[in-house]
Amino acid sequence: MGIIVDRNTRVVVQGITGAQGNFHTRLMLDFGTQIVAGVTPGKGGVKIHGVPVYDTVEEVVLKHRANASIIFVPAPFAADAAHEAMEAGIKVVVVITEHIPIRDSIQIMAHAKQRGVTVIGPNTPGIITPGESKLGIMPAHIFKQGGVGIASRSGTLTYEIAAELTKRGLGQSTCFGLGGDPIVGLNFVDALKMFEKDIQTNAVVLIGEIGGDVEEQAAEYIATMKYPKNVVAFVAGRTAPPGKRMGHAGAIVMGKAGTAESKIAAFRNAGVKVAEKPSDIANFLHVYTPKARKLEGEGTRT
Amino acid sequence: MKLYEHEAKTILAKSGIPTPTGSLAASPTQAKKVASQLHPPYAVKAQVLVAGRGKAGGILFANSLKEVEKASSKVLNMKIKGLRVGSVLIEEKIRVKKELYFGITIDRSRRCYVAIASTTGGVDIEEVASDKPEKIFKVFIDPTLGFRSYHARQIANKMGYSGKQMLRLAGILEKFYKVATEHDAELIEMNPLIETADGGFVAADARLIIDDNALYRHLQYKERLFSKDKTELTTEEIRAKKAGLAYVQLDGNVGIIGNGAGLVMATLDAVQLYGGKPANFLDVGGGASKQQVVEALNILLTDQQAHVVFINILGGITRCDEVAKGILEVQKEMGFVKPIIIRLVGTNEEEGRRMLTEAGIHVLDSMEEAAKKAVDML
Numbered sequence: 001m002g003i004i005v006d007r008n009t010r011v012v013v014q015g016i017t018g019a020q021g022n023f024h025t026r027l028m029l030d031f032g033t034q035i036v037a038g039v040t041p042g043k044g045g046v047k048i049h050g051v052p053v054y055d056t057v058e059e060v061v062l063k064h065r066a067n068a069s070i071i072f073v074p075a076p077f078a079a080d081a082a083h084e085a086m087e088a089g090i091k092v093v094v095v096i097t098e099h100i101p102i103r104d105s106i107q108i109m110a111h112a113k114q115r116g117v118t119v120i121g122p123n124t125p126g127i128i129t130p131g132e133s134k135l136g137i138m139p140a141h142i143f144k145q146g147g148v149g150i151a152s153r154s155g156t157l158t159y160e161i162a163a164e165l166t167k168r169g170l171g172q173s174t175c176f177g178l179g180g181d182p183i184v185g186l187n188f189v190d191a192l193k194m195f196e197k198d199i200q201t202n203a204v205v206l207i208g209e210i211g212g213d214v215e216e217q218a219a220e221y222i223a224t225m226k227y228p229k230n231v232v233a234f235v236a237g238r239t240a241p242p243g244k245r246m247g248h249a250g251a252i253v254m255g256k257a258g259t260a261e262s263k264i265a266a267f268r269n270a271g272v273k274v275a276e277k278p279s280d281i282a283n284f285l286h287v288y289t290p291k292a293r294k295l296e297g298e299g300t301r302t
Numbered sequence: 303m304k305l306y307e308h309e310a311k312t313i314l315a316k317s318g319i320p321t322p323t324g325s326l327a328a329s330p331t332q333a334k335k336v337a338s339q340l341h342p343p344y345a346v347k348a349q350v351l352v353a354g355r356g357k358a359g360g361i362l363f364a365n366s367l368k369e370v371e372k373a374s375s376k377v378l379n380m381k382i383k384g385l386r387v388g389s390v391l392i393e394e395k396i397r398v399k400k401e402l403y404f405g406i407t408i409d410r411s412r413r414c415y416v417a418i419a420s421t422t423g424g425v426d427i428e429e430v431a432s433d434k435p436e437k438i439f440k441v442f443i444d445p446t447l448g449f450r451s452y453h454a455r456q457i458a459n460k461m462g463y464s465g466k467q468m469l470r471l472a473g474i475l476e477k478f479y480k481v482a483t484e485h486d487a488e489l490i491e492m493n494p495l496i497e498t499a500d501g502g503f504v505a506a507d508a509r510l511i512i513d514d515n516a517l518y519r520h521l522q523y524k525e526r527l528f529s530k531d532k533t534e535l536t537t538e539e540i541r542a543k544k545a546g547l548a549y550v551q552l553d554g555n556v557g558i559i560g561n562g563a564g565l566v567m568a569t570l571d572a573v574q575l576y577g578g579k580p581a582n583f584l585d586v587g588g589g590a591s592k593q594q595v596v597e598a599l600n601i602l603l604t605d606q607q608a609h610v611v612f613i614n615i616l617g618g619i620t621r622c623d624e625v626a627k628g629i630l631e632v633q634k635e636m637g638f639v640k641p642i643i644i645r646l647v648g649t650n651e652e653e654g655r656r657m658l659t660e661a662g663i664h665v666l667d668s669m670e671e672a673a674k675k676a677v678d679m680l
Contacts, residue, residue, distance in 0.1 A: 101516035103486050109413040110445035139618050154564020156616045182410050209564055212410045236567035239574045247548040247563025247585040255428045
């Protein structure tokens with residue numbers, strides 16, 4: 001169970017022969033991800049860690065029935081790779097690549113909408129359903145199967161929080177990064193909808209940051225839909241001054257829009273507990289989801 | 303990346319959008335020479351990369367060449383929001399009938415470009431949007447269609463124009479959209495776009511911010527990013543950018559280095575929560591090399607404002623031993639001139655810790671504990 005990816009996900013790695021693609025293919029294989037093939041134009045025919053490499057995604061879909069792609073292709077060519085995957089019929093595209101121009105991302109999202117494709121990223125650490133599948137670059141050992149769904153706008157901060165939850169006995173159903181760019185495929189409302197339907201998920205953690213308004217939208221959704229599962233939020237960037245980009249292209253306060261105060265207030269008004277510091281999240285989950293511990297005791301549950 | 307007004311106007315003029323006649327000058331004498339080729343009255347405009355220069359006195363008007371010289375000398379000696387004025391744009395002053403606004407930017411939640419027009423130009427468009435939303439017209443641009451001629455006509459029509467004048471304005475808006483996409487604009491504005499006394503339209507001011515990630519497609523501007531006098535970045539920020547570090551200077555007393563934007567932001571917040579004040583944001587990114595760690599530490603150790611340096615590393619792609627090597631090199635080369643608090647966990651943690659512990663450097667493993675300690679050291 002979990003959302004978007006599970007043990008049946010058949011993965012193609014685009015950009016598999018590059019340094020990052022090669023390295024993370026090995027880690028994903030170690031984790032147990034079903035990687036059926038890789039693609040690097042011009043390198044078709046070789047093998048990487050035993051995985052066959054092709055020139056086009058079309059071949060991979062025909063021969064290996066791949067249904068998800070993870071992209072490590074450099075930014076100037078990443079949009080082409082994403083379009084190729086979508087046109088070949090891939091339904092889940094995870095774009096790890098950083099620094100993709102906004103204009104290219106807008107085109108990717110429009111194409112995805114037309115074909116009903118789920119895009120995660122760009123500029124995301126990827127997605128992991130502990131015990132089942134990992135399409136990403138996150139260190140696997142800090143995650144553990146369980147009932148907490150995590151959606152996040154950042155990478156290492158997610159690791160910080162997931163590691164803390166795992167240490168405190170709170171496993172995760174699925175954990176993924178929306179991506180640090182201004183234009184990304186999924187938002188928090190999408191995540192909430194999917195986690196709501198997932199029977200393994202009994203609580204949701206949203207890790208937000210300054211910039212944009214996905215946190216405010218999520219708060220509104222939670223309030224109006226009377227969201228049935230417990231939600232705990234964290235918002236990074238309380239100390240960020242307006243007009244300065246805090247690392248992520250998407251993390252910028254413009255005028256009054258996108259401040260941490262606005263997001264925290266929106267969550268609190270919707271009845272969502274907002275953690276002051278990362279370690280508070282586990283405290284809130286323990287208090288508000290007594291079931292979480294019980295679920296851990298039940299062991300694997302799929 | 304922000305372009306100067308004169309750069310943005312040159313781009314607009316090349317694509318056929320009317321702009322005021324004028325030219326750039328770097329000295330009062332040059333300004334006078336430029337003005338001698340123009341018709342009075344004149345506008346003298348400071349070229350700086352920050353908004354709000356009008357309010358700061360960076361735009362002056364002149365009726366004679368002598369006044370141009372005087373105004374230019376005044377503006378060229380100014381500092382606007384801490385930035386030196388390196389040049390002035392001398393233009394013929396336009397006879398204004400009405401000030402309009404037209405801009406194109408990104409709509410994050412709709413995942414598309416949005417064209418924004420207003421009949422109230424020359425002021426902060428965000429203020430207009432909140433005070434008089436009825437004066438704002440928006441078109442969300444479907445990426446598969448683009449901004450078509452009929453969109454331009456719709457907007458010109460809503461702005462109250464008809465007949466030939468409507469077509470003339472629509473033509474300008476259409477060309478403007480082309481400039482926006484061709485230059486990978488994150489934001490592009492004509493504010494004000496002026497309806498002149500004789501019924502024409504002129505872009506009296508122009509702003510263009512190019513998406514940093516698209517700069518590889520616009521190399522002529524990218525080169526300028528690192529030249530000291532032509533960017534809004536501080537010396538340290540340029541130094542960090544060259545080393546591939548994301549660095550933002552703030553005004554507190556605790557220097558902060560971390561990996562990953564979200565984690566660094568959360569670290570800043572934690573320091574503030576425990577009573578300190580962050581001196582900066584510094585993200586070494588994913589998979590930082592020893593050299594990047596050295597450069598990051600050097601920036602903060604030489605920053606007079608930062609009394610303590612807090613290094614917070616959670617290794618995923620980043621390797622703790624590589625970070626430790628960087629820290630040890632700095633210790634050897636220049637010594638720690640101020641207290642350094644280190645939190646180091648994740649990939650190759652044991653090796654990294656061993657290296658630092660052997661050199662007598664204490665390593666912590668909780669971010670919150672480390673943040674508290676950093677503040678205690680102040």
